[in-house]
Structures are given as structure tokens and as C-alpha cells.
Amino acid sequence: MEKNTKMDNNEGPKRIVIKVGTNVMTNRDNRIVNTVLRKMVDQIAILYERGIMSVLVSSGSVIAGKEVLGSKVGIKDKIIRRQVFSAVGQPRMMRHYYNIFQDYGMRCAQVLATKRDFDPGKHRENMINCYEGLLSEGIIPIANEDDAVSLSMSTFTDNDELASLVAELTKADMLILLTDTDGLYNGHPDDENTERIAHVGTDEKVEHFIQESTKGEAEGRGGMKSKLNVAKEAARKNIPTYIANGNVDNMILDIVDGKEVGTKVSDD
Structure with a gap:
């Protein structure tokens, strides 16, 4: 597949x-769904033909590692268990992506990082050079945290934070955070009168809606609060950010095409 660079x-x-x-x-059994990855890559391939390059920040390595190892891991320490699952799962995830991208005649590459790699200095310069080199060759970078070596001081809050740092590093024009909801709501999504919030300004106080939408449920790593904070921070750096439902067909294309989907966070 030859890249069309015209805009x-x-x-x-x-x-x-x-x-x-x-x-x-993932599905209800907490297993990677290959068809979901394929639909996402299909959209990335369409954007590629339009001359739009994508960087993919992908979760899934820990889940993929659990698929391989199951319950056979006897390690009690939670941090070390996560490192082991991630180390085993990373090549499994990349095999998924490699095979799918290959079907489209495209190439992908893995870029692992810790939070300290984004600090000013030689590591950051090397990261920039790596991303620019890959993108200039039409290769899709797939970024993830290097869980196998990350320590508490160099761990990202979640992959939302990693995505925002990658967007800034690569001077992206847009950041899309795909989740399993249609965006931010002004109440609980199941309530009859609840509506999706189409746009949020960087100084707009909407955090109380997150509490209403969760109704006191515990929020895990990478929840809506994190996404909103990350989106506002990226938008302040002139990177409009969308929080949208990745399970909806063609969601990425709809966002790029300017359709009113998800929640857009920006100052425009």
C-alpha cells in the first residue's frame, strides 16, 4: 500500500x-477480541490512504499475558506479576497487530517507554527521532508503557497519560481516547434524561458529572476522571482531544471527519 501524502x-x-x-x-471473558483490533486497523488504513498518519497507544499486554500464562503464575507480589504478564503479553499483542497490518500491506512497530523517557534530555530526543523516523517511512508506531522495567517513579498514571505525552512529543493534531462509553454525560448513562456532553472547554468545570455518572462506584486505573484531566491538559497544548466509544463502528473516521460524536475537549 502506497501512502498518499496529499491533503x-x-x-x-x-x-x-x-x-x-x-x-x-476485550470481551466479557477478559480476552482480546481480534475483530475489534481489525476494525480499528481498517480505519487507520483508510486514514493512511488520505495522508493522515496515526500513532496507536494500545493497552492489552497484561491481558494478553494472562491469556498465555493463565493461573499458573505463582508470584505473589502484584507488581512483579504485572511485569511478568506484560513481558509475556507484549509479543502476543504485537503479533496480533503485525498480522492485521500486514493484511493491509502496512507496517507497524513497537515503541516502549517509561515516564522518565519523556523528561527533557537525551532519552526524549531519542524518542522524538524514533517516532519521526517511523512516521516518515509510513510505519505505524504502537506505543505502550514498558511495564517490565517501570518502577513507581517512572510509571504513567495510565495509558491515557502516555497517549497525551506521545501526542505532545509527536506534535499530533488530534488525540482520540477510545473507551467503552459514548463520552462524558451530565448524569448516569442509564438515566432517561441523561445527555452526552458534546463539548468541554479546558476551564469548564464538569468534574461533578463524573461523580453522578458513576454513582459512587470505584473508578479504576484509566477511568473517566483521568480521561477528562488528560484531555484538558492536551487541549491546553492545542491538541483537541476526543473521548469516544471505541465499540462503535467507524468512530475514528467519524471524529476525523468532524461528525458530532463523543465528547470533544478544546477551547474552540
């Missing part, structure tokens, strides 16, 4: 970062 009157994004969460790519 219509220089309008629209030329480079986007897409983060896909575990809840999007």
Missing part, C-alpha cells in the same frame, strides 16, 4: 494519536 487545502489533521483501552478490545 485537501492543508485542512484537517495530518497526524493523530489514538489510544484504545482494555475495555474496548
Whole structure:
């Protein structure tokens, strides 16, 4: 597949970062769903033909590691267990992506990082050079945290934070955070009168809606609060950010095409 580098009157994004969460790519049995990954890659391939390059920030390595090892791991320490699952799961996830991208005649590459790699200095410069080199060759970078070596001081809050840092590093025109809800709501999604919030400004106080939507339920790593904080921070750096449902067909394309879906966080 040859890359079409032409853009219509220089309008629209030329480079986007897409983060896909575990809840999007797994089923009720907590296993990776290959068809979900394929639908996402299909959209990335369409954008590629339009001359829009994507960077994919993908969860799933720990789940993929559990698929391989099951309950046979006897390690009691939770941090070490996560490291082991991630180390085993990373090549499994990349095999999924490699095979799917290959079906589209495209190439992908894995880029692992810890939080300290984004600090000013040689590591950050190396990261920039790596991303720019891959993108210039039409290769889709797939970013993830290097769980196998990350320690408490160099661990991302979640992959939403990693995605925002990658978006800033690569000078992306847009950041898309794919989750299993349609965006931010002004109440609980199951309530009859609840509506999706289409747009949030960076200084707009909407955090109380998150409490209403969860109704006191515990929020895990990478929940809506984190997504909103990350989205506002990215938007302040002139990177419009969308929180949207990755289980909806063609969601990425709809966002890029300017359709009113998900929750857009920006100052425009």
C-alpha cells in the first residue's frame, strides 16, 4: 500500500494519536477480541490512504499475558506479576497487530517507554527521532508503557497519560481516547434524561458529572476522571482531544471527519 501524502487545502489533521483501552478490545471473558483490533486497523488504513498518519497507544499486554500464562503464575507480589504478564503479553499483542497490518500491506512497530523517557534530555530526543523516523517511512508506531522495567517513579498514571505525552512529543493534531462509553454525560448513562456532553472547554468545570455518572462506584486505573484531566491538559497544548466509544463502528473516521460524536475537549 502506497501512502498518499496529499491533503485537501492543508485542512484537517495530518497526524493523530489514538489510544484504545482494555475495555474496548476485550470481551466479557477478559480476552482480546481480534475483530475489534481489525476494525480499528481498517480505519487507520483508510486514514493512511488520505495522508493522515496515526500513532496507536494500545493497552492489552497484561491481558494478553494472562491469556498465555493463565493461573499458573505463582508470584505473589502484584507488581512483579504485572511485569511478568506484560513481558509475556507484549509479543502476543504485537503479533496480533503485525498480522492485521500486514493484511493491509502496512507496517507497524513497537515503541516502549517509561515516564522518565519523556523528561527533557537525551532519552526524549531519542524518542522524538524514533517516532519521526517511523512516521516518515509510513510505519505505524504502537506505543505502550514498558511495564517490565517501570518502577513507581517512572510509571504513567495510565495509558491515557502516555497517549497525551506521545501526542505532545509527536506534535499530533488530534488525540482520540477510545473507551467503552459514548463520552462524558451530565448524569448516569442509564438515566432517561441523561445527555452526552458534546463539548468541554479546558476551564469548564464538569468534574461533578463524573461523580453522578458513576454513582459512587470505584473508578479504576484509566477511568473517566483521568480521561477528562488528560484531555484538558492536551487541549491546553492545542491538541483537541476526543473521548469516544471505541465499540462503535467507524468512530475514528467519524471524529476525523468532524461528525458530532463523543465528547470533544478544546477551547474552540
